[in-house]
Amino acid sequence: MADFITRFNKNLEKIDSLALSFYEKDLLFSAYYNHLNHLEISPQARELMKALGISFRHKNIIFDSEILESKTLESNQSKVQNNQAKAQKEPKERALSLFECENKAKALQTQSEHFLEQIKLNLEKTLHPQELAFLKISAIYQKLEQEKARLQEALSELTANFLQGFENLEAPLQTEITQKANALTRALEKQKNLSAKLCFKILEIKNAQTKNTTSLETLINELDAYLQNIKH
Incomplete structure (x- = not known):
């Protein structure tokens, strides 16, 4: 249990350390919670994770080092903003x-x-x-x-x-x-x-x-x- 809590805290710190907006961090926190509880991750969160080179594995957050090395935080942010804009338009295109x-x-x-x-x-x-x-x-x-x-x-x-x-x-x-x-x-x-x-x-x-x-x-x-x- 102590080992899980240590890893859990480190994963939270990973998300908190990212230079993202409050909305974007919320998407990642929610996605991480869903991963821990074997729930479906939203399409918006998946797009954000793909843009940042992030994946979840065995209750941990994994960063794709190649993506992090090849892209600056600013270029990642630009892509994230585009994805966020697309997500905001989504309800108009596909209302539940x-x-x-x-x-x-x-x-x-x-x-x-x-x-x-x-x-x-x-x-x-x-x-x-x-x-x-x-x-x-x-x-x-x-x-x-x-x-x-x-x-x-x-x-x-x-x-x-x-x-x-x-x-x-x-x-x-x-x-x-x-x-x-x-x-x-x-x-x-x-x-x-x-x-x-x-x-x-x-x-x-x-x-x-x-x-x-x-x-x-x-x-x-x-x-x-x-x-x-x-x-x-």
């Missing part, structure tokens, strides 16, 4: 059906609940309740829980009202409902990814010899900014 949104939301809910449970379980074992970081993370945890519940309720209401008999609706209404369902599903995925990042960070700190205060504060600020910008 209402049924697919419902199924994906169930999977996201299961993953998100796992991360949130781990956050709650390990927070008191990692930080003292009087520490500012503990108080901030507790507040962020509550907001992530509330946002998950809000998004799930909105999507459940949408599918409950329109899933049956959807094909009988007028085309403009079908389009509007599908777009809203896809937007809610993407928001659920983002909420899950943020919960995963916070969960991994707490586990990293819990098993580290010393606390990386700067790294933790940066993550807290990023999460705070995301939660403050949520449009209800």
Whole structure:
């Protein structure tokens, strides 16, 4: 177990050390979690991994040395940005059906609940309740829980009202409902990814010899900014 935790922390550090955006790191954290749990890795994450020469093997992150040596970080970043732009266009080209949104939301809910449970379980074992970081993370945890519940309720209401008999609706209404369902599903995925990042960070700190205060504060600020910008 100790050996796995050591390797786990080193793999987290590998992802954190990359000069990538918060969104891109989240894709990699989520992909690594899926690898550990034998779950499917998203196409966007696979594209990003290919661009960076990254693969997962035996619960480890492997870097392709030839790709790293032949490409500068800037050229990798350029390719990643192109892939990200392509991924952002993807929902318009291939929107999920209402049924697919419902199924994906169930999977996201299961993953998100796992991360949130781990956050709650390990927070008191990692930080003292009087520490500012503990108080901030507790507040962020509550907001992530509330946002998950809000998004799930909105999507459940949408599918409950329109899933049956959807094909009988007028085309403009079908389009509007599908777009809203896809937007809610993407928001659920983002909420899950943020919960995963916070969960991994707490586990990293819990098993580290010393606390990386700067790294933790940066993550807290990023999460705070995301939660403050949520449009209800």
